[in-house]
Amino acid sequence: VFKRFVEIGRVAFISFGPHAGKLVAIVDVIDQNRALVDGPCSGVRRQAMPFKCMQLTDFVLKFPHSARQKCVRLAWEKENINEKWAATRWAKKIEAREKKAKMTDFDRYKVMKAKKMRNRIIKHEMKKLQRLAAKKGKKPEKPEKSEKPAKAPKSAKAQKAQKAQK
Amino acid sequence: MAGEKAAGEKKAAGEKKPGKKKTGEKKPAEQKAGQKEVGEKKKKIKKHHASRNPVLARGIGRYSRSAMYARKALYKRKYTAPETKIEKKKKEKPRATITKPVGGDKNGGSRVVKIRKMPRYYPTEDVPRKLLSHGKKPFCQHKRRLRASITPGTVLILLTGRHRGKRVVFLKQLATGLLLVTGPLAVNRVPLRRAHQKFVIATSTKVDISGVKIPKHLTDAYFKKKRLRKPKHQEGEIFDTEKEKYEITEQRKTDQKAVDSQILARIKKVPQLRGYLRSTFCLSNGVYPHKLVF
Numbered sequence: 001v002f003k004r005f006v007e008i009g010r011v012a013f014i015s016f017g018p019h020a021g022k023l024v025a026i027v028d029v030i031d032q033n034r035a036l037v038d039g040p041c042s043g044v045r046r047q048a049m050p051f052k053c054m055q056l057t058d059f060v061l062k063f064p065h066s067a068r069q070k071c072v073r074l075a076w077e078k079e080n081i082n083e084k085w086a087a088t089r090w091a092k093k094i095e096a097r098e099k100k101a102k103m104t105d106f107d108r109y110k111v112m113k114a115k116k117m118r119n120r121i122i123k124h125e126m127k128k129l130q131r132l133a134a135k136k137g138k139k140p141e142k143p144e145k146s147e148k149p150a151k152a153p154k155s156a157k158a159q160k161a162q163k164a165q166k
Numbered sequence: 167m168a169g170e171k172a173a174g175e176k177k178a179a180g181e182k183k184p185g186k187k188k189t190g191e192k193k194p195a196e197q198k199a200g201q202k203e204v205g206e207k208k209k210k211i212k213k214h215h216a217s218r219n220p221v222l223a224r225g226i227g228r229y230s231r232s233a234m235y236a237r238k239a240l241y242k243r244k245y246t247a248p249e250t251k252i253e254k255k256k257k258e259k260p261r262a263t264i265t266k267p268v269g270g271d272k273n274g275g276s277r278v279v280k281i282r283k284m285p286r287y288y289p290t291e292d293v294p295r296k297l298l299s300h301g302k303k304p305f306c307q308h309k310r311r312l313r314a315s316i317t318p319g320t321v322l323i324l325l326t327g328r329h330r331g332k333r334v335v336f337l338k339q340l341a342t343g344l345l346l347v348t349g350p351l352a353v354n355r356v357p358l359r360r361a362h363q364k365f366v367i368a369t370s371t372k373v374d375i376s377g378v379k380i381p382k383h384l385t386d387a388y389f390k391k392k393r394l395r396k397p398k399h400q401e402g403e404i405f406d407t408e409k410e411k412y413e414i415t416e417q418r419k420t421d422q423k424a425v426d427s428q429i430l431a432r433i434k435k436v437p438q439l440r441g442y443l444r445s446t447f448c449l450s451n452g453v454y455p456h457k458l459v460f
Contacts, residue, residue, distance in 0.1 A: 026362045105323070105333075105460050106371040 009061035012054035040073040310343040319375035331446035
């Protein structure tokens with residue numbers, strides 16, 4: 001049921017407060033509500049932090065409890081947490097949200113045009129497959145499942161989206 | 167003796183001049199005294215008298231202003247600056263009357279007409295004097311401000327007027343503070359027009375208008391609405407004579423072409439900008455203006 005646990009070395013994402021948006025490692029547990037926390041590679045000083053503002057990630061580091069910052073940093077860099085984090089969907093979603101909020105009016109227009117074009121292509125392909133299926137369906141055969149041609153239009157849209165979100 | 171005294175006095179007077187401080191010299195000074203006298207008479211600075219107004223207490227003198235005037239003999243000491251040529255010219259009185267020829271029935275001859283005539287009406291009550299006010303300037307002298315986000319070439323979104331929602335290119339700010347703006351006409355049917363700064367959203371999209379030359383005759387007077395004022399009839403037919411239909415003058419068309427041709431060239435360089443200017447701005451569900459970045 002629970003897959004992520006609070007343990008020494010668990011990397012957590014801070015959701016609110018002065019260090020919102022940063023990653024920290026749990027170094028020690030103080031009491032039921034607080035943990036000693038340290039984020040040497042993310043600019044968070046060693047401090048007590050309530051569990052409520054932390055959200056656990058999948059990463060666990062290996063260091064003994066109450067290890068000093070140097071050890072935490074070594075473990076962090078050994079595991080390359082920063083890069084692994086950037087590759088997770090979680091981090092990508094956050095980034096996409098930020099980019100969307102920063103979009104200017106012109107960017108919104110460009111995204112709208114790109115989306116429109118993409119949907120048109122998809123619809124076109126869908127219609128083609130549906131027509132094929134309808135033809136074959138008249139003959140006594142199993143109708144083919146129509147699939148979205150995923151790759152081609154998505155790549156075009158992804159390129160435009162990247163351009164717009166810059 | 168007397169001569170010496172006189173010489174002594176005048177020598178003392180000479181002491182007042184800067185750079186001529188010869189207090190101790192008597193014998194050699196006497197020989198030169200004659201020469202000095204002649205020189206000093208021309209530039210005689212009288213020895214300053216001590217105060218003729220004895221002090222009773224600090225800040226309080228014995229004699230009044232008028233008494234002092236008499237004591238100092240200021241009635242004898244009135245100086246005027248020499249009159250310059252400019253002032254002499256100014257003294258020339260302006261022409262008071264003009265002679266005009268008599269026309270009409272009693273033709274021939276001439277009559278004298280006053281240029282500045284007496285008023286034909288005096289009100290019963292004089293207008294009371296107005297109190298002094300400070301810093302109240304007429305509209306033409308007001309300070310015009312422009313938001314920092316609006317620079318030449320910025321794409322603006324018009325919010326009011328018949329072109330509301332349209333995206334438009336900003337050219338310059340006019341003398342009254344209104345913004346000169348163009349569609350361009352070929353793109354979204356907005357001509358060279360004035361827009362008010364307050365009723366406009368400035369986006370961060372800018373078109374490079376560095377080399378564009380805007381004709382100088384595009385001023386507020388050029389854009390001002392024209393109204394006919396010829397009330398020949400008292401009632402009834404007044405509304406027909408006024409211009410109801412606005413006609414586009416040829417000058418407007420040529421000006422529009424001149425400006426737009428330059429701007430369209432620059433718009434085409436930016437991909438998708440033309441389509442952007444053609445579209446209109448609108449809000450939909452979940453879109454909040456305070457959260458949008460323009």
